[in-house]
Amino acid sequence: MSTPEFSEKIHLLDISSKLPGYKQCWSPNTLKTRLLLNAKGIPYTEQYVSYPDIAPLLKSYGVPPNESGYTFTLPAIYHPETLKDVVPGGKVMTESTAIAHHLDKLYPSTAVQAFPEPKDKSEALWKDSEHLLRAIVFPAEQGKGFRLLMPKIPLILDDRGSEYFIRTRAATHPEHLSPLKWGSENPEDDWRAIRASVFAYIKFHESTRSDAIASGYGQDGPFLWGNKVTMGDIYLASILVWFRSGGEEMLNRFLAIGEKDEPAARKSDGEQVWEKSPIRGVWEAFGREGWLEAVGEPREIPSGSA
Template sequence: MTATNILFLDIPTALPVPFSPNTWKVRLALNYKKLTYVTKWVETTSIASVCKSLGIPPTSTLPDGTPKYTLPALIDNTASPSALLSDSTPIIEYLERTYPDPDSSRALCAPASRALHALFEYHVAHSITAQLLPVMVMHMHDKKTPQDRIHFRKRIEAAFGKKLEDLELRGKEREAYWKKIEDAFDLLATFMQAGGTAGELFTGSNLSLADCILGGLLLTFRYTSPDEAWIKISAWNDGKWIRYMSALEEWTTVV
């Protein structure tokens, strides 16, 4: 363990574990790097006020031009001045720069891999993350805290002009949609197999930023939809994703 004075901001849920893919992405990195940290749990409705009060920067701009605040965020008080960070990939790049592993083969994101990781992240965001709502919206809603459920419903219904329940696909349409997501996982499994590395992760048995991205997403599926999504995903690609999840397990502690 490396003793640090890191405060990590994550979103609580109705489960004993968080399920945001973006916060998991950073938590996996913190655990993998064996950095000590404390979690501050912030419901979605309080993200903007808490970030503003702590001086954490916004990650984008809302359509009305006001700043948008998101989690994960992280404050590192180990050094002076403190580092105040938001946005998962820049946070991981900061951790890598500030707390490099003496064994360079354990680097999460060597600077030279930046463009490839950005391409991977773009691909996963479009081929999987952007496809989730029609089959995951109610699973996600039901696992949120009571207050966040209200906020989630209001935000999604305003964005799509439909009730949450009507966004959810059913029957044959739902199965066809799942097939699209399965195809995206098939493609990843094919490339990972072609990589020929020993170990289940992208670069073998050490974690990389790509694994934080994909692992965070798989943890979302597993925790929010153990009875549908995770059952399906477990059956794809000859159990590849069960083995992949087992390889990640040691870095999934929630503190």
């Protein structure tokens, strides 16, 4: 089937960093949109925005503040042609799940859909997989991975972004502690703390994949629905890229959790062992497809009030 053509490409707003080339994109939130665009094969333009410039830019386009969490966040897409009667201001859409639904609606015939049929089941799958992945890395879900990841973020951001990130995150910390100091004194404690949540996700991934293949939602493959990519797979890959932003050694250590070749000193008695973790299988599949390295055409939109 043919794909729709628009007068302008979808424009992705992402968060600036000092990382080189395609690795500049590090945020698991913006990566959900970027990787979906890549997986769908949608041509797009892109713009990196420093942390202190996000709120002024979004507000200039009439984007309302978030009801919870930080007031203005990315990802966002700018595409007046399809957002005119969809969002406040008619030009910019935020929040990765809303963007995913919008992209599925615009491009219903691409091989990859964030929420493939049957949609009620793929949307339920997304909620389950999101919860389990957040339980690895986000404190709101009791995830401990943030203690490994958060201290790395100020080190990779542009200078203005780094100062802003440290100041605003310290302000919300119970002890007003800089995110540079959110890790444990011994990082091994933090690696041990995430193991149970990683194992819970791996087992969920395996059982979900087996059930999906048996039920006919997908055929044999590495994803949650076998050969069929879903939003949950995209989020897993996004989190893996976040680990990579802290260094290849962080990514490789995460990928090895639960595997036969993982160093014995890291394992605990009674843990299940896999020849290759399903998590690594998803990472390798995204790499083979070229979705991890694809980028948009550089472009900069002015302030909406300009």
